[in-house]
Amino acid sequence: MIEIENLFFSYTGSPPYILEGIDLEIRDGEYVSVVGENGSGKSTLLRLILKFIKPTSGKIISPSKRIGYVPQKKDFSNSDFPITVYEALNSYRRLLKIKNKDVIMENLEQVGMSNFMNALMGTLSGGQSQKILIARALMGSPDLLILDEPSTGVDITSQKEIYGILKKTNQENGITIVSVEHNLDAAVSNSTSIYHLLGGQGHLCTPQQYADEFLKNKRKDDNGVEL
Numbered sequence: 344m345i346e347i348e349n350l351f352f353s354y355t356g357s358p359p360y361i362l363e364g365i366d367l368e369i370r371d372g373e374y375v376s377v378v379g380e381n382g383s384g385k386s387t388l389l390r391l392i393l394k395f396i397k398p399t400s401g402k403i404i405s406p407s408k409r410i411g412y413v414p415q416k417k418d419f420s421n422s423d424f425p426i427t428v429y430e431a432l433n434s435y436r437r438l439l440k441i442k443n444k445d446v447i448m449e450n451l452e453q454v455g456m457s458n459f460m461n462a463l464m465g466t467l468s469g470g471q472s473q474k475i476l477i478a479r480a481l482m483g484s485p486d487l488l489i490l491d492e493p494s495t496g497v498d499i500t501s502q503k504e505i506y507g508i509l510k511k512t513n514q515e516n517g518i519t520i521v522s523v524e525h526n527l528d529a530a531v532s533n534s535t536s537i538y539h540l541l542g543g544q545g546h547l548c549t550p551q552q553y554a555d556e557f558l559k560n561k562r563k564d565d566n567g568v569e570l
């Protein structure tokens with residue numbers, strides 16, 4: 344469980360705050376999508392949960408020891424430093440001090456990328472590289488998986504596959520997921536809860552409530568007619 348109590352945060356340490364009095368409980372096994380406008384503090388909240396940064400005031404209690412993290416999409420097309428999928432995952436395996444090399448294949452299979460072991464990272468599509476980043480994040484058998492916009496820059500087919508992988512990871516392997524989402528339909532279809540950040544404050548709701556309260560309004564034109 345992650346417990347956030349009366350959390351305030353600003354990058355300068357003084358007002359104005361990006362996050363103001365956040366109270367949030369995420370139970371084990373949940374799949375929470377964090378949504379909100381650009382600049383509303385979604386990635387900042389993830390960084391706080393990951394302990395990359397500290398709250399200005401308030402508390403975050405997260406007993407998770409093994410956290411997998413999928414950062415915002417990276418560009419691997421740097422031909423000056425070609426690295427294969429295997430090499431990328433193997434160096435991460437060494438970093439985590441996992442002795443058994445089989446984890447590389449097991450995790451590639453889990454994301455449907457076992458045929459890409461020898462492919463250069465720079466040659467992968469956006470969706471394929473995102474799946475490799477998910478495989479990497481799953482390598483240490485995390486109990487908590489944190490993702491920052493998993494489907495941004497990814498084609499529609501790969502998006503479906505990625506959400507399928509995440510849903511399976513959550514439902515079958517019981518891994519808690521906290522994911523920043525710009526894809527609001529995916530957030531509604533896949534999550535168990537949605538955390539909506541607005542004006543520095545957050546509101547936890549069910550996917551159905553979010554769809555009813557917010558998505559419906561977004562889909563109306565300026566005259567209130569549903570699009």
Ligand SMILES: Nc1ncnc2c1ncn2[C@@H]1O[C@H](COP(=O)(O)OP(=O)(O)OP(=O)(O)O)[C@@H](O)[C@H]1O
Pocket residue numbers: 354361379380381382383384385386387388
């Ligand atoms: N390292 C930083 N130093 C100072 N300000 C920052 C830093 N990172 C983000 N900010 C500011 O904090 C605010 C929240 O940023 P954050 O990236 O958390 O928002 P977000 O909701 O994830 O946005 P987006 O949807 O555009 O990714 C923004 O005003 C941003 O400019």
